[in-house]
Each structure stands twice: as C-alpha cells, then as structure tokens.
Amino acid sequence: xxxxxxxxLVDNNTxxxxxxxxxxxxxYYIEIDGNRILFD
Numbered sequence: 663x664x665x666x667x668x669x670x671l672v673d674n675n676t677x678x679x680x681x682x683x684x685x686x687x688x689x690y691y692i693e694i695d696g697n698r699i700l701f702d
Contacts (some may be wrong), residue, residue, distance in 0.1 A: 667693040 671689040690701040 664695055665693075 669691040671691060672687070674684050674686045690699075692699045692701070
C-alpha cells in the first residue's frame with residue numbers, strides 16, 4: 663500500500679520595523695513510496 667504525505671509551506675513575512683515589501687511564497691513537500699520532492 664502506498665503512503666502519501668503532502669505538506670504545504672507558506673511564507674508572507676518581512677522583518678519587523680523594516681520597510682521591505684513582503685511577497686507571498688508557497689512550497690509543497692511531498693513524500694511517496696520513500697521518495698521526497700520539494701516544489702518551490
């Protein structure tokens with residue numbers, strides 16, 4: 663039986679008290695049958 667694990671990683675932070683513009687980012691971490699894949 664195959665085991666599938668998916669994690670969604672989201673980031674939309676900037677440094678506090680700094681004038682940086684935050685850009686949303688998302689990554690997907692997938693594990694299936696001992697294989698690990700990161701889509702960034």
